[in-house]
Amino acid sequence: MMTTAAASEGGFGVYVHWPFCLSKCPYCDFNSHVRHARIDQARYVRAFSAEISATAARVPGRTVSTIFFGGGTPSLMEPGTVADILDGIARHWTISPDVEVTLEANPTSVEATRFADFRRAGVNRVSLGVQALDDAALGALGRLHSAREALAAVDIARRNFARYSFDLIYARPGQTPDGWRAELERAIAQAGDHLSLYQLTIEPGTPFAGLHAAGRLATPDEDTARALFDVTQEVCGAHGLPAYEVSNHARPGHECRHNLVYWRYGEYAGIGPGAHGRLDIAGRRHATATERHPEQWLMRVEAAGHGLVTDDVLTRAEQADELLLMGLRLAEGIEPGRYAALAGKPLDADRIADLRAYGFVEIDPAGRLRVTPAGFPVLDAVVADLAA
Ligand SMILES: C[S@@+](CC[C@H](N)C(=O)[O-])C[C@H]1O[C@@H](n2cnc3c(N)ncnc32)[C@H](O)[C@@H]1O
Ligand code: SF4
Helix, strand or coil: CCCCCCCCCCCEEEEEEECECCCCCCCCCCCCECCCCCCCHHHHHHHHHHHHHHHHHHCCCCEEEEEEEEECCHHHCCHHHHHHHHHHHHHHCEEEEEEEEEEEECCCHHHHCCHHHHHHHCCCEEEEEEECCCHHHHHHCCCCCCHHHHHHHHHHHHHHCCEEEEEEEECCCCCCHHHHHHHHHHHHHHCCCEEEEEECCCCCCCHHHHHHHCCCCCCCCHHHHHHHHHHHHHHHHHCCCCEEECCEEECCCCCCHHHHHHHCCCEEEEECCCCEEEEEECCEEEEEEECCCHHHHHHHHHHHCCCEEEEEECCHHHHHHHHHHHHCCECCCECHHHHHHHHCCCCCHHHHHHHHHCCCEEECCCCCEEECCCCHHHHHHHHHHHHC
16 A cells, blocks of 8 residues: 555644634735625534535544644634534544644734633634734734733733743844844743744735835845844743744744644644645545635535545655655754655755755754754755755
8 A cells, every 4th residue: 555644643633724804914925804794603614514524534533633723813713613613523533632722813802802712612722923012013014903912912811821822023124133132032021832933924916015026115134134033043042942943932842733743744634715734545645725715615615515626646756845845844854764765765865965064954863854053044945955
């Protein structure tokens, strides 16, 4: 039988996408939509349940180790909607006793008042989009909350959840390394055991891309961006929150287990509009994706029982490339033997030797190949070199 990238690696995760936001942030190209009419959440629950059931029929008998409500803005879901979806998942698969259930939340006061209800619904971890601790920067990012409101939401998260995280965006227009250092220190004082720190990316097709192209939005130059990245590593490292992935920092043992399923190239189901999955079926690894547009997804599910628009069987070479692309994002790196088993050949020894000579990768004592702190700023080039 054809072996896949190993279903058991990192467990089985379920991603649930809630595609709605109160407003569209000008930098964001996620599958998120603003609707002025009321959203019929009961109708969405029925569609989510149908898609869970259709997916479970393809990958029965799994034990779910992680569930992630991502968006969009899942904190706009009614807690009852979250509870019903969790019930749907539990009806079709076994839930691990220590399952991680994360919900992404925007830190407005309205949403924070729901945190206790989300906890009662079964959520045990929240990830808050704080983005900045500076009101002018929040305004420039088009956010609907102030820094004070965001910190109040972090406080409510702390009181309701043993595990919480928040996101900041850095390398913002006009940001200096000293300014970022001070902001990050303030953030860490409020952080739990996990932080996500993303460099602002100018995504094609967003309002920020238009402004950037017109010369009206200046992002930091390469040297400043590198200095901002270095400040991030230094400050987080000093506070015991090293990067375990390019943009994610945690105290050891407090990593986001759901995202580890992706990066360790485990198996996961994608439920909801525009969700992606990797399913291991009869020895083959399937790459799945659902219809992105919320109402069209709804109609497809109501007609066919699922919203799948892509269901491709990946070749072993494609799986090997994905393993490399995902795994080298992690500080722990990859096991070269797993790559070789998929690719049918080992990684190119000469290329590894060159990258080691540059100090971009290393082989750890257990034989794992990993990118060094010096290599992370040029990760894309490292992966492209090894995959070629
Ligand atoms: C899809 S959002 C969901 C969370 C929630 N809707 C929010 O915005 O707070 C996940 C995270 O991606 C990050 N993000 C989105 N677009 C980005 C961009 N263009 N550059 C850097 N980070 C970005 C933000 O930090 C955001 O919190
Ligand atoms: S950043 Fe978050 S709140 Fe803003 S549009 Fe994207 S998903 Fe919605």
